[in-house]
Amino acid sequence: MPSSLPITPLRKSAAFEPELKDLEERLLEGLSNCRALESVIRDSFTSIKWKYRRAGQDTLRTSVPQIDEELAESLRVLAELEARLPVIRTQAIKIQLMYDSGRQKAEALAQDLRWLNRGWYERWYQVTFTSKGPVSWRWRSTLRILSVLAFMILAWMTTVALLGATHAHRQRLVWGERLPS
Numbered sequence: 001m002p003s004s005l006p007i008t009p010l011r012k013s014a015a016f017e018p019e020l021k022d023l024e025e026r027l028l029e030g031l032s033n034c035r036a037l038e039s040v041i042r043d044s045f046t047s048i049k050w051k052y053r054r055a056g057q058d059t060l061r062t063s064v065p066q067i068d069e070e071l072a073e074s075l076r077v078l079a080e081l082e083a084r085l086p087v088i089r090t091q092a093i094k095i096q097l098m099y100d101s102g103r104q105k106a107e108a109l110a111q112d113l114r115w116l117n118r119g120w121y122e123r124w125y126q127v128t129f130t131s132k133g134p135v136s137w138r139w140r141s142t143l144r145i146l147s148v149l150a151f152m153i154l155a156w157m158t159t160v161a162l163l164g165a166t167h168a169h170r171q172r173l174v175w176g177e178r179l180p181s
Helices: 009-116 120-129 137-170
Strands: none
Touching (some): 120 137
C-alpha cells in the first residue's frame, strides 16, 4: 500500500479484522476445551462423592464397632488405674521422701569428708575462731579455753625471757664465746 493514502477508521478496522477472527477462533476453541474440562471435573466430583459416601458407610459398618470396643477397653483400663492411683501416689510420696533423705545424708557425708580432708591447723583455726566448725559447743569452748591458756603461758614465758635478757644486759654479763664457766 502506498503511504500517501490517508488512514481512515474503516481501513483501521479492516486491518484488525483478521486478528479479530483469529482471536474469535481461539476463544471458541478455549471455550470448548473449558466445557470439556468442566464435564470431566463434574464427572470426577460425582464419582468422588459416590465413593466417599460408600467409604463412609463401609467405615461406619466396620469402624464404629471397633471404636466401641476400644473405648470400652480404655474405660476399663482407666477404671483400674483410678483404683490403683491412691496406692501409686502414696508409693511415689514415700519414694520422694526416701530420695530427699538420701540426698540430705549424702550432702552431710560430703560435708563431713570435706571437713576431715582439711589439715589440723585449718580445723583448729575454724573451730577456735569461728562458729562454722561442725563440732559441739563444749568442744569449741574447750579448744578456746586451751588456746587462751597456751597464749597466756607463751606470753608469760616471753616476758620472763625478755626480763632475763634485759637483766643480763644491765649487769654487763658476757655473751657468746666468753661466757664464764
